[in-house]
Amino acid sequence: MAMGSLSNSDDDFxxxxxxxxxxxxxxxxxxxxxxTIPVMNHSVKIDLPRATNQPNDSKPENINLSIDAEGKVYWNADVVDPAELNARIAVAAQKTPQPELHLRAERTTQYEKVAQVMAAAQSGGLSKIGFVTEPQGK
Known part of the structure; x- marks a missing residue:
C-alpha cells in the first residue's frame, strides 16, 4: 500500500x-x-437621572465705567460723584453673580483719577475689573 506517492495512477491516494x-x-x-448569545445577555436595570437642556448659570450684567479727560466718572452713561460711585460699587458687589467692571478712560485722563476709581472698586468688593481700549487707528 503506497500512501502519499506522487505517481499518476488512478488507484493512488x-x-x-x-x-x-x-x-x-x-x-x-x-x-x-x-x-446562545442573546440568552447570555444579562442586563442590569439602572434608573439614570434626567438631563435638562437649560443652562443654569446666568450671565451678570457688565458695568461700563468711563472717565473723561476732565476726570468726570460715568456709570453706564450717568455722571456720578465719588460718594455715589462708592455706594453703587457696594451695591454691585453684593449681587450674585458679581458683575464685571469695564473701565474705559480717555487717552488724556490723568492716571491718578483712574487709580482712584480702581481703588474704590477694590475697596468696595468688586473683584473683576477689565480695561477697555480702542485700536491705535481711532
Missing amino acids: NPEINTTPLVDVMLVLLIIFII
Missing part, C-alpha cells in the same frame, strides 16, 4: 484536504453562537 466537513462544523458552531 488523493492528498488534498476535503474542506466540506470543516465548513459544516463552522456553520453549526455559528448557528449555536447566534442562538
Whole structure:
C-alpha cells in the first residue's frame, strides 16, 4: 500500500484536504453562537437621572465705567460723584453673580483719577475689573 506517492495512477491516494466537513462544523458552531448569545445577555436595570437642556448659570450684567479727560466718572452713561460711585460699587458687589467692571478712560485722563476709581472698586468688593481700549487707528 503506497500512501502519499506522487505517481499518476488512478488507484493512488488523493492528498488534498476535503474542506466540506470543516465548513459544516463552522456553520453549526455559528448557528449555536447566534442562538446562545442573546440568552447570555444579562442586563442590569439602572434608573439614570434626567438631563435638562437649560443652562443654569446666568450671565451678570457688565458695568461700563468711563472717565473723561476732565476726570468726570460715568456709570453706564450717568455722571456720578465719588460718594455715589462708592455706594453703587457696594451695591454691585453684593449681587450674585458679581458683575464685571469695564473701565474705559480717555487717552488724556490723568492716571491718578483712574487709580482712584480702581481703588474704590477694590475697596468696595468688586473683584473683576477689565480695561477697555480702542485700536491705535481711532
